[in-house]
Amino acid sequence: MGKEYLRGWDIACPTLKKVQIYFMPTKPQLSRPPLERMLKIHAALRRGELINSSQLVAELEVTRKTIGRDIAFMRDRLDLPIEYDAKRAVYRYTHQVEAFPTVNVTEGELLALLVAQRALEQYRGTPFHRQLEIAFGKLSDGLRDRISFSPADEIRTVSFKNIGLGKTDLAIFNPLSAAVLHHNEVTFSYRKPGSSQATQRRVHPYHLAHRENLWYLVGFDVEREALRTFALPRILKVKATAEKFVRPPDFSPETFFANALGVLGGSGNHKIVIRFTAAAAERVREREWHESQEMRELRSGGLELTLRLGALEEAKQWILGWGAAAEVVGPASLRENMRKTVETLVERYTK
Known part of the structure; x- marks a missing residue:
């Protein structure tokens, strides 16, 4: 993959692996993109048509050399069974071809991609959403004749919902x-x-x-x-x-956010210890909260969680969200801050 693709959107997004795609140049082109030309050639050959260079030059609005390069790529790099009949000066497939080999993924991998596409719906409105939506469409279309399940039916079994999703301008x-x-x-x-x-x-x-x-x-x-x-x-x-x-x-x-629980890091090095009741312990065990986390089981059935963070304020807000199910053991400054906050809440709710 060229450097221009590696310098793509510098955003925090997961990397999709094991998908083999033939990327075409992103520079502006006056003629049809190479992949579009090859798909049109493939479609004609798949229908059993006998096509020649003159027809393709007129239809695709390119030179004979370009057509020659496209067909050579399809034959030599994509292993498509294209044969040239010198007597009739036409191209044809020597045997039936089910699908254009632009992608090579399993059913499970395709389903994972479709689940990822559903997850992207919550980020609708950002520029890359539309581009990824088109990419997912090409992947599923490329496998239309090679899969034995309906992605549309399968994807209805998965949904995503986040509370407090930020608005994007x-x-x-x-x-x-x-x-x-x-x-x-x-x-x-x-x-x-x-x-x-x-x-x-x-x-x-x-x-x-x-x-x-x-x-x-x-x-x-x-x-x-x-x-x-x-x-x-x-x-x-x-x-x-x-x-x-x-x-x-x-x-x-990764380094910048390493000591942040969510967004707000800091220059500190705080060892934060929180004890959770037995009722909340299961929910804490079920998630990965931070790379530094350590968990210790308590005899009461509760759980002790230790985090190493650069700032305390964000941790305080998160701990408050657990209500009485969480107790700060240390550091002392955070425990004192929590005590004052609880006193303020008690005063507010007893008025």
């Missing part, structure tokens, strides 16, 4: 994603949580990440001389400048 997302891809500095107004006033920012955009059901931009704030995380719903008036930047070679989103 394409007027914000599009220029930011382009700036990340092309390494252009951007300016925008940004409003911090709880603030009614927005401030102007100059940022080198490094990465777009979808975490905790919300899109975030990770970038270097030029005036503050530090890496910052910006929630897209709080970004206004994005403008890409002509100023280029070089992303540090040692930057990686």
